[in-house]
Amino acid sequence: MNRKLLSGDEAIARGAWEAGCRVAAAYPGTPSTEILESLAGYDGVYCEWSVNEKVALEVALGAATSGVRSLAAMKHVGLNVAADPFFSAAYIGSNGGLVVVTADDPGLHSSQNEQDNRWYGMAAKVPVLCPSDSQEAKDLTGLAFDISEEFDIPVLLRITTRIAHSSTVVELGERAEHPPRGYVKRPTKTIILPAFARARHVDLEGRVDRLRAYAEKTPWNRAEPGDSNLGIICDGVAYQYAREVFPGASFLKLGMVHPFPVELVRRFAAGVSELVAVEETDPFIELQVRALGLAVTGKDRLPRWHELSPRVVRRSLTESEPPPEPEQGLPNRPPALCPGCPHAGLFYALQRQPVIVGGDIGCYTLGALPPHEAMDSCIDMGASITFAHGADKALGKDDKRRRVAIIGDSTFFHSGITGLVNTAYNKSDVITIIADNRTTGMTGHQQHPGTGRTLSGEPTVEVDTARLARACGIEKVVEVDPYRPTETRKRLRELFEEPGPAVVVSKRPCALLVRLQDPPKSVDREKCVACKTCLRLGCPALTMKDGKSHIVATLCAGCGMCADVCPKGAIS
Numbered sequence: 001m002n003r004k005l006l007s008g009d010e011a012i013a014r015g016a017w018e019a020g021c022r023v024a025a026a027y028p029g030t031p032s033t034e035i036l037e038s039l040a041g042y043d044g045v046y047c048e049w050s051v052n053e054k055v056a057l058e059v060a061l062g063a064a065t066s067g068v069r070s071l072a073a074m075k076h077v078g079l080n081v082a083a084d085p086f087f088s089a090a091y092i093g094s095n096g097g098l099v100v101v102t103a104d105d106p107g108l109h110s111s112q113n114e115q116d117n118r119w120y121g122m123a124a125k126v127p128v129l130c131p132s133d134s135q136e137a138k139d140l141t142g143l144a145f146d147i148s149e150e151f152d153i154p155v156l157l158r159i160t161t162r163i164a165h166s167s168t169v170v171e172l173g174e175r176a177e178h179p180p181r182g183y184v185k186r187p188t189k190t191i192i193l194p195a196f197a198r199a200r201h202v203d204l205e206g207r208v209d210r211l212r213a214y215a216e217k218t219p220w221n222r223a224e225p226g227d228s229n230l231g232i233i234c235d236g237v238a239y240q241y242a243r244e245v246f247p248g249a250s251f252l253k254l255g256m257v258h259p260f261p262v263e264l265v266r267r268f269a270a271g272v273s274e275l276v277a278v279e280e281t282d283p284f285i286e287l288q289v290r291a292l293g294l295a296v297t298g299k300d301r302l303p304r305w306h307e308l309s310p311r312v313v314r315r316s317l318t319e320s321e322p323p324p325e326p327e328q329g330l331p332n333r334p335p336a337l338c339p340g341c342p343h344a345g346l347f348y349a350l351q352r353q354p355v356i357v358g359g360d361i362g363c364y365t366l367g368a369l370p371p372h373e374a375m376d377s378c379i380d381m382g383a384s385i386t387f388a389h390g391a392d393k394a395l396g397k398d399d400k401r402r403r404v405a406i407i408g409d410s411t412f413f414h415s416g417i418t419g420l421v422n423t424a425y426n427k428s429d430v431i432t433i434i435a436d437n438r439t440t441g442m443t444g445h446q447q448h449p450g451t452g453r454t455l456s457g458e459p460t461v462e463v464d465t466a467r468l469a470r471a472c473g474i475e476k477v478v479e480v481d482p483y484r485p486t487e488t489r490k491r492l493r494e495l496f497e498e499p500g501p502a503v504v505v506s507k508r509p510c511a512l513l514v515r516l517q518d519p520p521k522s523v524d525r526e527k528c529v530a531c532k533t534c535l536r537l538g539c540p541a542l543t544m545k546d547g548k549s550h551i552v553a554t555l556c557a558g559c560g561m562c563a564d565v566c567p568k569g570a571i572s
């Protein structure tokens with residue numbers, strides 16, 4: 001038998017390939033990124049990095065409507081961006097199967113919130129499947145395509161970080177080709193004008209009713225009989241935790257949590273004395289059990305925030321104190337920009353200036369932390385420019401602090417462009433800084449429209465951020481080199497004095513992409529006056545030793561930003 005150790009993400013890619021998926025689109029986002037990176041390695045499936053999740057889902061919907069099995073993958077907050085087409089897709093339905101993967105992040109390993117996207121399935125009236133390990137991730141991906149085609153509906157596959165990034169053994173199969181069904185013109189189905197959409201909504205409710213019956217009989221919703229004193233109803237990785245803590249209990253394991261298998265749950269509840277729902281993050285299952293008038297506990301005992309673990313489940317449900325977790329006692333190591341990161345020079349240039357800075361999401365969000373402290377907000381991707389615009393309109397001319405936005409290049413393509421057009425159109429005085437490091441740094445160097453390469457590495461058009469900014473209606477566009485922090489600071493100061501909006505492109509490739517040629521820098525201890533100006537760069541290679549600045553040669557990238565800012569010329 002052909003078996004392989006696969007992460008949940010890799011297993012979803014494998015499942016999509018085996019199921020005959022032909023088009024896949026995604027925007028990177030932890031913990032979902034590896035799905036497309038892995039799928040791109042298979043033949044017979046077109047894969048792309050779309051500029052954002054809304055675009056990715058629309059691409060997949062267009063492909064599914066054209067008759068081929070298609071997939072869109074994103075992190076949980078990506079589905080907020082893609083929510084508009086997601087709701088429409090439920091009305092329109094599929095043709096070739098359409099699968100949407102949402103990778104939720106309980107515990108906020110790498111996210112701005114912990115939203116539970118099972119609710120999206122309920123709100124959009126879309127079936128939701130929840131795997132508990134990599135094998136199930138692969139199998140449920142295949143099932144999702146089948147359900148999508150059988151019921152003419154997109155299917156939401158909900159995973160969480162532990163499923164996405166843990167590896168378990170998976171049995172591999174062959175690819176089953178599903179010949180394209182062809183594009184058939186069906187305006188009343190694919191054009192959701194009010195007159196057509198009214199009928200599609202009624203049709204959707206019928207499809208959901210049929211799915212309700214399906215949820216009652218699918219083997220993926222299964223009762224595992226055990227001790228009748230305790231019945232646990234659960235899904236996803238929570239099943240593994242609960243199984244570990246209560247090996248003898250009765251389980252109702254739900255692979256499909258929406259539509260909810262009402263009769264199955266009633267039967268299960270009737271056979272156990274106590275019913276507990278164990279799930280991450282919200283009481284999604286629990287509330288549906290309660291709505292049936294059944295007595296159930298869950299989030300009154302288990303936390304509604306952060307991840308579950310066997311330890312948390314045991315402590316919450318048995319009140320016995322398990323042994324301390326191994327990480328206790330280890331010092332915290334806050335994240336830092338890499339040595340040679342061009343963002344450091346930009347933040348140095350912004351420090352202690354009379355500015356209000358709308359921040360955004362990427363590696364540069366670390367600019368909010370000491371020693372940079374160069375940001376006032378971080379909301380969602382693209383919100384830097386619009387936040388600064390709102391502040392500008394609220395504060396007016398009397399407040400002399402200049403309104404500034406900082407946004408990365410990938411984020412600018414993702415959702416910054418519309419905000420920039422809005423500032424130009426609505427006459428804002430915002431200075432927008434595009435931290436252009438020629439990559440999507442935060443999620444591991446994915447290509448984007450400014451890199452000149454596609455997901456598969458092929459050369460393509462390289463969209464010029466400066467020209468794009470001009471086309472958005474901003475006339476003053478300047479370029480600075482963040483490896484020259486002193487000059488950048490001077491240029492920014494001049495801009496802050498001048499009225500009117502501007503775009504500053506702070507351009508230098510990510511230090512992890514280019515091998516810098518210069519040797520490590522060192523400090524002349526005679527010249528160093530311990531003013532600590534260099535430390536304001538927040539470079540991990542810079543420290544104090546015996547009262548003077550010191551550069552750790554093994555960490556130094558040789559970028560020279562510290563030499564540039566040293567007022568005494570002590571670094572060379």
Ligand SMILES: Cc1ncc(C[n+]2csc(CCOP(=O)(O)OP(=O)(O)O)c2C)c(N)n1
Pocket residue numbers: 027028029030053075077078081111112361362363364381407408409410411412435437439440441442443
């Ligand atoms: C809606 C949404 N999609 C994806 C992400 C994950 N994510 C956060 S920042 C980012 C892009 C960062 O790239 P860039 O803007 O170029 O900044 P860099 O990290 O390179 O400094 C991504 C993909 C997210 N937080 N929200």
